[in-house]
Amino acid sequence: MLILLNLLSGVSLLVWGTHIVRTGILRVLGADLRAILGRSTGSRLKAFLAGLGVTSLVQSSNATAVIISSFAAQGMVSLASGLTIMLGADVGTALMARVLTLDLSWLSPLLILAGVPLFLTRKQTRAGQTGRTLIGLGLILLALHLIVEAAQPMMQGTSVRVMFSALTGDTMLDALVGAAFAMLSYSSLAAVLLTATLASSGVISLKVALCLVVGANLGSGLLALMSALPQNAAARRLAVGSFAFKLLGAVIILPFASLLARALPVIISNPREAVVGFHLIYNTVRCCACLTMVDRVAAICRRLLPDRPQVAGELRPLHLDPAGLATPGLALANASREVLRIGDIVGVMLENVSELLRRNDLAVARETMRMDDDVDQLYAEVKSYLTLISREQLDEAESRRWTDIISLTINLEHAGDIIERIVSDIEEKKISQRLAFSEEGLGELDDLHARLVSNLRLGLSVFLNNDLRCAEQLLAEKERFRDLERVYSHKHLDRLAGQSLRSVETSALHLDLISNMKRLNSLFCSTAYPVLDAAGALHETRLRKRSLDSLHTKE
Template sequence: MKHLLNLLAAVALLVWGTHLVRTGVLRVFGANLRTMLARSLGNRFTAALSGIGVTALVQSSTATSLMTASFVGQGLITLPAALAVMRGADIGTALMAMVFSLDLSWLSPVFIFVGVVLFITRQASTAGRVGRVFIGLGLMLLALERVVQATEPMLSSPITPLVLEAIASDLMTEILIGALLAIVSYSSLAVVLLIAAMAETQVVPLGMALGMVLGANLGNGLAAVLTMARSSVEVRQVTVGNMVFKILGVALMAPFIGLWIRYVEPRLPGTSHSVVLFHLIYNIIISVGFIGFTQWVAKWVSRLLPKPAKAQGDRPHHLDPSALATPSLAISCAVREALYQADVVETMLLGVMDVIRKNDQELAQRLRQMDDEVDNLYSSIKYYLTKISRDDLGEEESRRWADILSFTINMEQIGDIIERILQDIEDKKIKKGVHFSEAGMAEITELHEHLISNLRLGMSVFLNGNVRDAQRLLEEKVHFRNLERAYATSHLIRLSDRTLRSMETSSLHIDLISDLKRINSHISSIAYPILESARQSPSQRSQPAAEELREAQGDHP
């Protein structure tokens, strides 16, 4: 029992080390890896090469699969290109298995020591995240050494040969075991290294080890399919297409296991080398040999999983669950959904003037119902952001995470204000059949036009983070506040002149321009985090912008 526990602990340590490397690399290079993939999709061969490079760094073809599937879900790449990337990703995993199969145990203490020093002393910096990667590499090497040590005493057990004999007689059982291990560990690399170490110590026969390797590759593809089960059809097409290639590879390689043991294995220096080389050959065959079939498989998968016809008015969903495996990509998805939320708010705000001019109560009700969509979008984005691991985000991405949350809160509050404005227009204008004076209507129209302009500028500031535009946005807040005060005064003058329409709409007029000012304050607050992150001194800003930033805490509603 003690030896079995030691083996399980070593396996867990191997899986954990792989996880540390994968998450550490994504923290440091996540955005760059995404750019590298996006720029190399011109043809199938460059796409495959990018898949090799990304997977070699991340040490997980599953992570590359999730990243690539997310691109397809967002319409950034085609399905054949994504399948080509996955062909390279499988080779990348196999190459890393070859590297780790070498005797690198002497590097384990070096990696762990350097990694811990970097991680502790500079935890929040890039160096600290690189230290995390070193720790993971060191733990993987240490775990492989522990696997060998833990399996040696198990050979002396009289039960071991009986169990292995029963399993080794059935290739399908061997494949099933390998697949289950890959699904549970979520890493075919860790499983292949484990199988190689156990084969080296003769805990499992070579034939059984090769069958389990085939199973580990199937399990790797199946894990991605299960992970993407609730994603969009475009995303699931990638994982299913990748699974098709893996099944074809297993069907092709399984009959040659006996020939491999007879003719290839005697020429290799060790059993572990035979296992990882078999793993590499398998992936080269399904990658290089089958890369010409990506178009064919893509067409077949598209027929198997056809895209649903979009209903009129249906919108794309940008909050892709599969992108959560790559925090930088998940942040981009949240940004796109936040901008869609702002588009809905803009539609509501544009419709306000139509309701005022035409006394259109039906339109007012439709616009008020849109606030429910704004609220739902806010809840969805907020929940999506909470599922992004803050530990996996760099400093810049953490700021972006906070900016997105702040932006969506402001849009949700603007939606609430617009809903209240529409309700007031219905109650105080449409139902009473009154109208604004010509001067009052002109003032409201001008404020509304400024508001629409500022909302669009605010969306641009949120998307691009341009400091100069952020300054303009705060300057516009000062200008808008001055207009609001001037128009409130003008309205009071009209009241003193006993203007009938001004008297009939006085309450609504004052509330309306006050609410428009509040909306503008929410829009202007988009600029605050941009300017704060830029760390500009007041002397670098225009005077109005400097004053507004100093008043942010006290003036912002």
């Protein structure tokens, strides 16, 4: 029983090691790898080599599949180019399996010894994540050694042979077991390494090992297919096409498993080398042959999975790439871009308010209120995306940025609600009754509205650039707006005292508009505070403001 536990712990350590390497590489080089894949779509050869190279670094064709699926979902890569990259990724996985099955057990303690202090002392830096990757590589090599050590005494017991007897003879069953293990471990690489190690120890026959390897390839394709299901048709087409290539290869090669199992030992006597060599040759030949069918398979996938027409009024996020979540800095940049998009929608809503102040257009009012649904939808998407970012992986600056993004997102959502309320009041109290503001009142509202638009743009600029001077200007604009709100409220009351008919008819709406505009301005100007806090200038700014207030009071 203890020996079996040792074997299972070795398998678990192998799976964990591949996970650490994959996440470590993505955190260090995630943005660079995405850029490489994005620039490689110009030619088939570049796309194939990019898939091969990126997967060799990440050690996971599944990670490459997630990145390319997100590209396809956003229309950033064509289906043919995406399929070519995925074929290169399959060859990259096979190459890494060959490298990791070399006798590198002596390297394991060196990698762990170098990686642990580097990771613990500089955890939140690129150097720390590089240390994490070294630890993962060391654990993979250590796990392979432990599996070999545990498998040797197990072969002396008859119970072990009985346990593995189910994996002898049935080609389809063996392939399904290989696919299941690849899916459970989320790594076809781990499945192939384990299979090669068990074959070298005599736990399984060479024929079983070959079937398990083919099944592991199928398992990685199924994983990509499952990951793409929640995405749009473009991402699903890519996953279906990639799986079709793997399935075609399995259908062709599995009937010859027995023949290959007899022929391979003649060429490669070591079972471990034979399994890994078969994996590399099989994937290379299969992928090179499939390159000639990329366009045909892409056309079939388009017919099977056509684009669904977008529901009228439905707005989807453009920048919240799930593949970016593995790299916190990239994920925060994606969220920032989507928040700026929300800001643009709020800006359009504000422009519509200006039009509604001047003329009674019911269609514009209804469209503006509908746009608040877009703001709410994107707000929910950004908030959900931010919760998926691991806060433990963020350094101090990234944590502040995370807070700034969620704060601005909440403020813009509140701004959308306020604008919807403003438009609803205009529709009820002005449009439906065919009223108009007085000339003086409209001028005041136009002035406040123009300042609102300017402060929204300035606030988004401060959020984007963290410019201290702009932040100070934004805070000064907030105070100026507050003063104007008082002045214009008093002027409106003076007009009421003068019995101005238009002022009387629109009095309640006019005062509500000024009050709501003040609230909007406070939300737009709130982006200044994090920048001033970070620069240590907020306290000084508040002291200066109190001094000016006291001077105004004395005057």
